[in-house]
Amino acid sequence: MAAKYPNIRVMTVGQKTTSATPLAMLSTVEQGWSVASPQSIGIGDWTYFSAVCWLFGRDLYDNLQVPIGLVSTNWGGTPVQAWSSSDALAKCNQTLDDGITDKSFVNEIGIGEFSDINLQDVQGAHDNANLYNAMISPFLPMRVRGAIWYQGESNVGVGAQKGGEYYACQFSAMIADWRVKFQLEDMYFGFIQLAAYPASHNGQLPMLRQGQLAALKLPKIGMASAVDLGDLGSPFGSIHPRNKQTVGKRLAATALALEYGQKMVYQGPMAQSASFIKGNMISSSLASVSVKVDFMADTLGTGLAMQEVTCPQKLQSAPYCAGFEVLSAADKKWYPATGHIQGESVMVTANIATKSNPQAESILTVSYGFSDWPLASLCNKEMFPAIPFVMNITSSP
Numbered sequence: 001m002a003a004k005y006p007n008i009r010v011m012t013v014g015q016k017t018t019s020a021t022p023l024a025m026l027s028t029v030e031q032g033w034s035v036a037s038p039q040s041i042g043i044g045d046w047t048y049f050s051a052v053c054w055l056f057g058r059d060l061y062d063n064l065q066v067p068i069g070l071v072s073t074n075w076g077g078t079p080v081q082a083w084s085s086s087d088a089l090a091k092c093n094q095t096l097d098d099g100i101t102d103k104s105f106v107n108e109i110g111i112g113e114f115s116d117i118n119l120q121d122v123q124g125a126h127d128n129a130n131l132y133n134a135m136i137s138p139f140l141p142m143r144v145r146g147a148i149w150y151q152g153e154s155n156v157g158v159g160a161q162k163g164g165e166y167y168a169c170q171f172s173a174m175i176a177d178w179r180v181k182f183q184l185e186d187m188y189f190g191f192i193q194l195a196a197y198p199a200s201h202n203g204q205l206p207m208l209r210q211g212q213l214a215a216l217k218l219p220k221i222g223m224a225s226a227v228d229l230g231d232l233g234s235p236f237g238s239i240h241p242r243n244k245q246t247v248g249k250r251l252a253a254t255a256l257a258l259e260y261g262q263k264m265v266y267q268g269p270m271a272q273s274a275s276f277i278k279g280n281m282i283s284s285s286l287a288s289v290s291v292k293v294d295f296m297a298d299t300l301g302t303g304l305a306m307q308e309v310t311c312p313q314k315l316q317s318a319p320y321c322a323g324f325e326v327l328s329a330a331d332k333k334w335y336p337a338t339g340h341i342q343g344e345s346v347m348v349t350a351n352i353a354t355k356s357n358p359q360a361e362s363i364l365t366v367s368y369g370f371s372d373w374p375l376a377s378l379c380n381k382e383m384f385p386a387i388p389f390v391m392n393i394t395s396s397p
Contacts, residue, residue: 008061086128250266277292322367
């Protein structure tokens with residue numbers, strides 16, 4: 001397939017150099033500028049080039065029919081702070097001396113995905129600014145159109161440089177700083193919201209996904225959600241789902257819409273507000289409650305849709321999966337709920353334990369897909385998945 005795209009050029013930066021100071025030139029290049037071909041794109045298991053980057057670029061070319069250059073500069077299993085300059089780190093109260101060590105990174109992952117890592121091979125790759133200095137800084141004189149980003153798993157967990165709150169700050173700061181450094185204040189930036197996988201970090205993965213959303217406050221940011229693409233059977237580990245085709249296509253849709261001005265649906269439904277509708281006792285200690293969730297109009301596409309999804313059997317014995325849930329004010333417990341489409345809204349219904357007739361204040365919060373493995377049943381008719389959310393009940397309509 002790659003041979004059919006001679007107007008796409010690709011380049012791959014080598015994963016052999018880190019630097020404590022910004023470099024003007026690349027120290028390692030795995031593959032210099034090359035015409036797209038089976039040899040330059042991938043030999044075996046994508047030896048030479050990023051699958052998502054290639055599929056993203058290929059889809060852009062199919063739509064735009066103009067020459068495209070793709071640079072793959074990446075290093076798997078590294079944290080956001082390694083790709084952030086000292087200026088960006090300072091925005092989140094970090095310094096060059098605050099980096100996590102290679103050893104603690106490998107030990108804290110705790111999911112068995114990286115047990116074969118050789119620390120000699122990754123020396124310095126997780127330290128603050130080291131990859132920005134070696135693999136981003138040399139490109140600053142080059143005119144670019146945009147950047148895409150598939151990262152976040154290494155920031156899942158606990159600690160000063162992990163978790164959703166830290167990521168919300170550092171990821172946004174990194175994007176803003178790259179735009180300053182490239183002297184392109186409206187540079188398109190696209191990223192992938194992390195796919196489902198059993199992270200074993202006590203609910204920190206959904207918090208990281210929430211941290212990713214903070215970047216959407218910046219202009220011209222495209223998010224391609226992969227929450228519905230979990231792949232427990234992946235031979236590369238569940239942290240690496242194999243369906244890169246869908247990821248690349250969704251990411252390309254954000255660029256076509258935001259950077260190239262094409263009128264198209266490019267994201268899934270995003271919740272805007274939630275309101276208590278009604279509650280009634282169904283027994284002396286159980287009540288049925290209903291909450292209406294409304295969505296941003298420009299994310300609905302041609303309408304809401306529901307898919308049939310189930311929690312994988314091997315994950316059912318632990319709290320990995322979640323669809324719709326509500327938080328009761330009476331006992332501060334989360335209760336499973338069902339969602340039904342009503343026009344441009346979703347009516348969420350749950351049975352909660354209570355001894356009095358439920359009122360608006362009986363339900364504190366409604367959530368959707370807020371787990372390691374979201375039960376991603378909700379989407380729009382264009383098949384972009386709804387974005388997981390946790391939202392306070394604001395008022396009765």
